Amino acid sequence: MSNKEGSSSHAVSQQEIHVEEREPILPRTVKILLDFVDRRQDKDKFSSIFEVPRRLREVNPSSFTPRVVSIGPLHKGRENLKLMEDKKASFLHEFLTGVPGSREETLKKCDEQVRGSVDKIRRCYFGMKPYSEDELVQMMVMDACFILQFIDNLSKSGDQHSENRLRSRSVALDLVLLENQIPFFVLRDIYELTFKTLESKPSLNTMLLNLLERVNPFFEKLKVEDLSGEEDPYHILGFLHDFYQIKNSKPPGIEELPRAHSAVELHEVGVRFRPNENETPNENRTWIMAMAFEQSSHKPTLRMPKVLIDNFFEVALRNLIAYEQYSTPVRNYVTSYAMAMDMLAATPADIARLGKSGVIVNHLGSNEKASNMISSICKDVTFLDFYYIESWNEAKKYYDSYWSKNIGVLKRKYFSTPWKAIALLAGIILFLIAVVQFVFRVIKFTSLR
Template identity: 25%
Template structure:
């Protein structure tokens, strides 16, 4: 199949342009002829949603955007980038990429067996959508029509088959000795190559979230919908969206916002992090005090215990505390934390409620790809970028991370609080913002810290009432001090009364 898009990509016209050179004395000198190639400007189609990561972001951490085990789509097809340079190589095992390509073909054959469909019948679905699939990529693929269809066919069926096997494996684990779903492509006593190796399953799951390693979601869904009924009329009862989100990535079941469609798997991951709270766009954050400084000024950090999206950050401060900060009883609750179970007393504090963030080896790569997607496709809805930039301001040192860990806002699986602080600060490099959904919140936090009473009351609380025993010692010290003063002035007072 000859496509117009392939012809357009190779079209380069050269024309001679006459440029007259005019001197200061308005005398015309000889015409200078310069050959300027008229290169056609790249077309960004309406369906475009899969991008090569911009160089400025890539230079921060190139490895974060390159698949390590398995390539999906044209950008890293066959373990090479668009320029044909080799990548996707394991230094200790040079055969890993080749093994993965062979494994994808095996999954494709098992997928055909599972569905009872012949290869040509499945390939026809890809062929009918080839142009639309090509339009989803920001850069034109050099693959011809036949190779492009084969690549999408093998990669897409691999993803669907992997998701189905993972779902069946989860069901088997939940029901001990339970049978596989009907029409399973494998024998019951045969272990799946990927799912039987946790390190491989974990690595492939990371690769499937990379922005450059994607297939359009619509073709995965269309293939899945076409084969919902197998040759034995065994209906697959769950939707592909649930299969991908709940079955494979283990996200809690949640609805995609109305009017939104999932572009690809990276986009799917982003939707499950986006806030459910409606924030108003504000100006970008230019200054915000660190977590330890805010804590010393009386801001209490709490993790949101109920099920919540990661970006649902809330700043709670009663109007009464705005008028009269002396009603802040954080010092009292620090000494008697058991009283925090009373909502009326808890609400008398200035609270910053933040959902729990689990930091592990995959966190940095995940956020960098989500931020790259927003920089390229969602510049006006950059929720993830705004969240990371907010963390970048409040987390500067090991002490800031330690405060978050103590309040169960961060679960640190890296082992070092210093590493978490460095990771957060590096995530904000080369990120461009033109607004922030947390701009108004940052403004209120700065105003709270800069209030003279809040600043001094917070310092008093953290110094003398940080826990029960220190509070008791402070009270005893005040009583002894008061008694000493009274003992000193008592003779003079009694003398005056006499």
């Protein structure tokens, strides 16, 4: 190489270094935002476990905060959860006693399996505190073993009434909080290394089904065959969400919010409300949250899922909606249901009407509490899709028809209260008496002539 070539090469090298040194250093906040964008654009990088954004959390913070047990890193160390944190050791001992092999051997296999997935586990969380590899592995193994042993104990206890039943349901509810999750593949890996080796244990999906039935607000039972089965969910909350999906569905195209008619308004024009579960199964039953407007019978009917309205209903729906709102690959089935209920149950009178129709069972103590709670669930929620648009359009068409409007006016004017109905009936009777008297007088006058 000549001296000229050498000096030229050296100049280029110096120029490259100079360019690298001049590249701006991005602020930490910008790096975080760019990383968040990258994760949302790539499903494989999507962080499925995250803190619920403030605009949803502030409406009701308690709906997203575990009451009994902490799972995963986002609520680790909370003072009010330390009691159950200490009890996890007892669950771990019971778990290790029930699987073949020595405790040391079992834990070693679990440790090695989870340790090999540490980087993948970290990518599942957004906003997680910095934990060392040992701390994260210990947390994942402990929490996975706790979950498996807890749901195994649920299957043994059945539905017996005991002082611990409410506490068990509270733990079950904690296990479906968005911020209180571990990756599903961690749970499945631990299950396959332990419980799957025992012939006496059911499949993981069956075990989880027993857990989720305790937080499912709908009276219709969850069924394993309702799952898509395409791939593992992100976590237990995602597994619950799978039961509320429509198979092979496409997001409905809507350009504006559908016209909202309340239960009372629809009832005034002759629409009945009937729970799905009491009728013969049909194509609409393929979706647990199906609502269908039918006019084939002698009276128009809106068929709906029968649901229990209580505090567990609120927590489950809020977490499912937060999951849908901020998870790019997840569709807004539960958000659609909440929006539909918000339209139908706008007032305490609407709750009373749906209650009389057997569509809802209200355990909140008053119709006002129920209507306020349903309205608050949809506060600050983005309206993206509406999977009831076809039924809502049919109901609107019927509501706007000539005969239904006149029926509504008649009901509001003359039958809105018992006294109005009695007054109308009395008026009709007096009118008929007057007509009869007039006819007799005409007959008498004609006979005299």
